[in-house]
Amino acid sequence: MFLALAATLNWHLYQLDVHNAFLHGKLDEEIYMELPPGYHSKGESTTKGKLVCKLHKSLYGLKQASRQWHSRFSESLTSVGFQPSKSDYSLFTRNNEDGFIALLVYVDDIVIGSSNIKEIDKVKAHLHSQFRIKDLGILKFFLGLEIARSAAGIHLCQRKYCLEILEDAGLLGCKTTSTPIETNHKLSHSALDSLNDPSSYRRLVGRLIYLTITRPDITYAVGILSQFMDRPSEVHMQAAHRILRYVKGSIGQGILFSSQCDLHLKAFCDSDWTACLETRKSMAGFCVFIGNSLVSWKSKKQATVSRSSAEAKYRALAHSLYG
Structure with a gap:
């Protein structure tokens, strides 16, 4: 904004x-720090007790x-x-x-x-x-955000960050895809083909979450994959790699904040009834514009189960206004 x-x-x-x-x-409370090993005054014995010093200002590492x-x-x-x-x-x-x-x-x-x-x-x-x-x-x-300004407005992207993610995943030379996730996907928790080391999946999804700052087009897909951080499988890792293949095909894409627009606030929302296969909860999403500039967006599972598509849409509308 x-x-x-x-x-x-x-x-x-x-x-x-x-x-x-x-x-x-400046510290508002008394805090004492143990002296590092080997640091004491000349001739002073350390056998009398543990030496400490009182801090007057904060140091790196303090809570x-x-x-x-x-x-x-x-x-x-x-x-x-x-x-x-x-x-x-x-x-x-x-x-x-x-x-x-x-x-x-x-x-x-x-x-x-x-x-x-x-x-x-x-x-x-x-x-x-x-x-x-x-x-x-x-x-x-x-x-990590690259800001470029011109007569058209301010362009925000994370091109360098995208290249770093692709390089770490070994996908700099991969083929691209036109969509970040399969249409009508059936991703859910599965005990089959669980990853031996889920830390790589968690790290990748965590980096993709930060990428959604300038890429609203992958917000839904990343939100889906973040549900499986506790027990990811090979299918989930393949879906994460699909997002990277999509990102490679649009490496410089970002958000443009136009310099020629009014300051009227506009919001759009939608819902997908019973989209979650495990909980039967609906998926809601919204985006908010100032003039023609996108300033806020979210895709999230609704807190309760809606009994109809109309109820799910009303919940999505309320979430976009007050959430």
């Missing part, structure tokens, strides 16, 4: 990185480190007028007479967007005065 609005409203987008982010967090860093970062932004979003705590916004500015943060990676370039420079200067910031320039690559 952030990128869709940036494309439509012609925001400037910049990326920042924080050096040693977790070391900036509190990420929470304390986010708290420190939030305090720094709220001190200059930013407000955290109640729906997503990684989003901070500020709106004043100088214009609107939005900031997204993922641990130590930051994206800033605004129509006023001077406001972006001011925020950069403030963050640099509080932390050690590395300015990475215009947003082009973020968390």
